[in-house]
Amino acid sequence: FRTGWDPKGRLLNPDLAGGGLLDVGVYTLAFASMVFGGPPPEMTSMAHVGETGVDEQAAMILRYxxxxxxxxxxxxxxxxxHVAYVFGTEKWARVHAPFWKTQGLTIGSADAExxxxxxxxRENGYEYEAEHVMQCLRGGRTESDVMPLDESLAIVxxxxxxxxxxGLRYPME
Structure with a gap:
């Protein structure tokens, strides 16, 4: 995801909790949580904090x-x-872009096509989230079994x- 230069816009403005991690990084962390089954016991990372004071790009290594x-x-x-890869000992999968609302994936290995x-x-890829929220509300549930509150909190x-x-803090913290 690449934005133009707008220091007052939501993506680059620290007063609006801008930056890559909270805007798009949450999808990468949720994907990792889904693949690995929870939060990482250990991690290291680096980020470039730009002149407005928000993270413009970051790289993270999570150890499970x-x-x-x-x-x-x-x-x-x-x-x-905007693709995601999962590599195993025998096969790999590439989740097509944009991986957070993909329309396909490719499975491969060293010795097979x-x-x-x-x-x-059916719509734009977000309809499944909206439908699930409606199902939860209609069923009187305050928590999703697909994305439980504990998992959401662990990602936060x-x-x-x-x-x-x-060393990144927002003005409202």
């Missing part, structure tokens, strides 16, 4: 049990392909830890 690693990037001033799986949307805590590592 069993030697599993998540390598994530996000940014609002950097052109990125790639397989493309199409996942077309991970983002807070990353911002602390970068």
């Amino acid at each position: 049990e069993g030697g599993r690693l998540g390598v994530l990037t996000c940014g609002v001033r950097t052109a990125m392909p 790639e397989e493309v799986i199409q996942l077309p949307h 805590r991970t983002m807070d830890a990353l911002r602390a590592e970068w």
Whole structure:
């Protein structure tokens, strides 16, 4: 995701909690949480904090049990392909862009042809979130079984830890 230069706009303005982590990085962290089953026990990262005081781009390495690693990037001033990869010992998967509302993925391995799986949307890709929220509300549920509150809170805590590592605080904190 790449924005133009607008220091008063929501993406670059610290008064509006701008920056890549809170705008698009949350998707990378939620994806990692889905793939690895929760928050990382250990992580390290680097970010470029631009002249407005928000993170314009960041790279994160998350370490999980069993030697599993998540390598994530996000940014609002950097052109990125918006794909996600998952690599295993036998196969890999590429989630097509934009990975947070993909319409397909490719499965591959060193010794087989790639397989493309199409996942077309009925609308814009966000309809599934909206439908699930409506189902929860109609069912009287205040928590989703797809994205439980504990998982959401763990992702927020991970983002807070990353911002602390970068020395990034917003004026309202």
